[in-house]
Amino acid sequence: MRIKVSQEELNSAVSIALRAISMRSILPILSGARLVVNEGKLNISATDLDITLHCSIAVNVEEEGRAVIPAKLLGEAVKSLPSSMVDLSVDNNDGQASISCENAHYVIKTMPLEDYPQLPESDMKGAIRLSGEVLSEAIRQVIKAVGRDEARPTLGGVLFTANGEKMKMVSTDSYRLAVKEINTEGGEGELELIIPGRAVEELGKLTGEDSISMNVGDGQVFYKAGETELISRLIEGQFPKYEQLLPNEWATRVRFDKEMMISAIKRISVISPTTAIVRVVIDGDVMKFNSYAQDIGSADDEVRCTTEGEKVEIAFNAQYLLDGLTAVRGSEAYIEMSSPIKPAVIKSTDKQDYIYLIMPIRLS
Amino acid sequence: MKAKINVKRPTMKRQIVHLDMDAYFASIEQRDFPIYRGKPLLVCHTDDPTSNRGVVSAASYEARAYGVKSATTVLEARKRCPNGIFIAGNYDRYLASTREVIELCGRYSDIIEVYSIDEVFLDITGTERFFGGVEKAALSLQRAIRCELGLSASVGVGPSKIASKMASELSKPGGVSIVTRADMPDAFAPLSVTDIPGVGKRMSKHLDAIGIKTVGELATAPESLLKKKFGIVGLALKRAALGLDGSPVVSNKKRVPVKSFGHSSSLGHGVDEPEQLKKILMSLIEGATRRMRKDGYLGRTVNVCLIFARLFGVSHRRTLSGYTNLTGDVYPVAVDLMARESDNLARYPVTKIGVSVANLVDKHEAGRQLSIFDMLDGRESALTAAADSLRDKYGNDIVIRAAAMEIKRNRYHAVPKTELSLRTDPISPALATRRVL
Helix, strand or coil: CEEEEEHHHHHHHHHHHHCCCCCCCCCHHHHEEEEEEECCEEEEEEECCCEEEEEEEECEEEECEEEEEEHHHHHHHHHHCCCCEEEEEEECCCCEEEEEECCEEEEEECECHHHCCCCCCCCCCCCEEECHHHHHHHHHHHHHHCCCCCCCHHHHEEEEEEECCEEEEEEECCCEEEEEEEECCECCCCEEEEEEHHHHHHHHHHCCCCCEEEEEECCEEEEEECCEEEEEECECCCCCCHHHHCCCCCCEEEEEEHHHHHHHHHHHHCCCCCCCEEEEEEECCEEEEEEEECCCEEEEEEEEEEEEECCEEEEEEHHHHHHHHHHCCCCEEEEEECCCCCCEEEEECCCCCEEEEECCEECC | CCCCCCCCCCCCCCCEEEEEECCHHHHHHHHHCHHHCCCCEEEECCCCCCCCCCECCEECHHHHCCCCCCCCEHHHHHHHCCCCEEEECCHHHHHHHHHHHHHHHCCCCCCEEEEECCEEEEECCCHHHHHCCHHHHHHHHHHHHHHHHCCCEEEEEECCHHHHHHHHHHCCCCCEEECCHHHCCHHHCCCEHHHCCCCCHHHHHHHHHCCCCEHHHHHHCCHHHHHHHHCHHHHHHHHHHCCCCCCCCCCCCCCCCEEEEEEEEEEEEEECCHHHHHHHHHHHHHHHHHHHHHHCEEEEEEEEEEEECCCEEEEEEEEEEEEECCHHHHHHHHHHHHHCCHHHHHHCCEEEEEEEEECCEEHHHHCEECCHHHHHCCHHHHHHHHHHHHHHHHCCCCCCCHHHCCCCCCCCCCEEEEEECCCCCCCCHHHHHHHHC
């Protein structure tokens, strides 16, 4: 294997693939990146068996071939090279990769190619197409609510359901729940899968202006954005039946300026960073916030708002509230409540495509 | 070359105040009900004039003139003081009054040890300067109690807890006495040995037998004799008589912080069936979380510890995203943590199993973060509340979770364990004799 490629292109491809490498992997071969050169392209792959990233770039091929090179070292070496043309060659007989750029020269021992696991592949037939921008925004809106509790593995993922041209993305850590609906750009189908939070997060970083293709097969989900492909295993199990949680009615609805509310909550939660409880009293057109910690003190703030319905006193985890407020779009938002022990809903004032449901804290 | 300087660390002379409320329960009654003032009032367990059971818990000074004091039997008291007014004590009110006293003491020091319902130790070392000296501080404290709470107190000040306690004995009722190191032990010489905390009837009899009646006699008694007669208790007695006591005033105003709630169980020769272990785990969690609910705590970190074949132990912990005190939240996490040891579980029997919940917060501070599962299935909270109230009424065994059934309680006896960040030696050897004797 022998190629010529610009340092910038090689660096960006390697650094994308490198994200799939897990520092905690028990299999040594998984710390390597697989390089495959054929048909005028270099395809770099890395995996931790949960997620796999492929990134291909056009290169000047002098000799096709394949090799596995320690990924972290490869990444650091390529990153440190001057921005110029890089010569990369691997001699599979003596098990050495050689990287040269201007006067710099690396010789790196390769890893046994035959140990590298077979990576899942898809021909992307019948894939659903999504707008990169739309998907990226949707991921931003649901990712914070993904659970981290190992005891409930299904909550550690985002539920994707597609029906016709509509696709729903749902996440919950059991304390809040985010539901986002997007339109597909083509390709119809019905599906229901739970994709690990980490894979969704990586997908969010990959998506840009390119449109994304999404396909499922063999217990894996495949995403393709331009020359980059992300493959993830699916989470098995039953996602909570969230539909019945979404309230149909409210007793109090408040319209408020999002930025003002965010600042007020950040301001008062300084007082109780460990417990982070915000007590909210909505009375007339004023939302009063209070945070209190025994032995420390208390903080209060107020925000003007437009209220419909009854007076309400309710408490939330400050961070969960902030996550919801930053996720919802627009300069103003609604929060709808029905009781201090029932879920509250944060939503946009114009669009109906996103709901952030937050469970209150029951004060004794 | 560096000069070597040896400076003996200057230590402040300790100034300990012992506050002793005079005829406490009777004084509160006389304060609140003017009709009792100036009369021989006896607080006991009942208003019933025909009842002679029990003992007098407090006697007003007017009643004491008849030779009645606390712990005199009601029968005896009626004989000695036929005109006495016998009333039933209202302990909630007395406790509330004690809280007021403690709050008032807080102005004089931040180190306050509530020794009993009518006795408080204060360490005013350093803080006496705010009041213009020890004497002024002691007088000011006494005056505040009289003017603001309408109660009389005896105040003793000394260089140790025991000295201050005996000093307050010297000033009863309603006086202030200050004993310095130079005054000791002569200041206490006339006191009876029974004025030493921990010396009761039986001990005083033993001391009487070797000719010791007063604190002065005890202080001058040869150490060898006391040691021969009473062992180390004898030496502690002598130190007490000399007013020597290094024990600190331990502030109990703040609740001693609890770090975790845990239960563990030794499993004899060991248990190897995972299902059986899960049942034991369930019952341990049930016990630990119940105590959390009772004491008003919520926790976040679940810790499971296993000892295999009495050979080696492992522990695993996980922090949840929200605070809880419910079995239903802790159990799945604990089972999951136990499953991490599946290799060892397959190979060795478990001889001890323990589970604890740490990372605690006060219930009132944190509240309980509700979860969507409370909405989808709110039965866990309701079930727990119902089971707790049943157990409060009928005892712990009245309801058992099905998952914890078939555990022979006599075989796997759960040991409650509360880790306290404990200050050791809260009472000095001298004060500890109260328990020893």
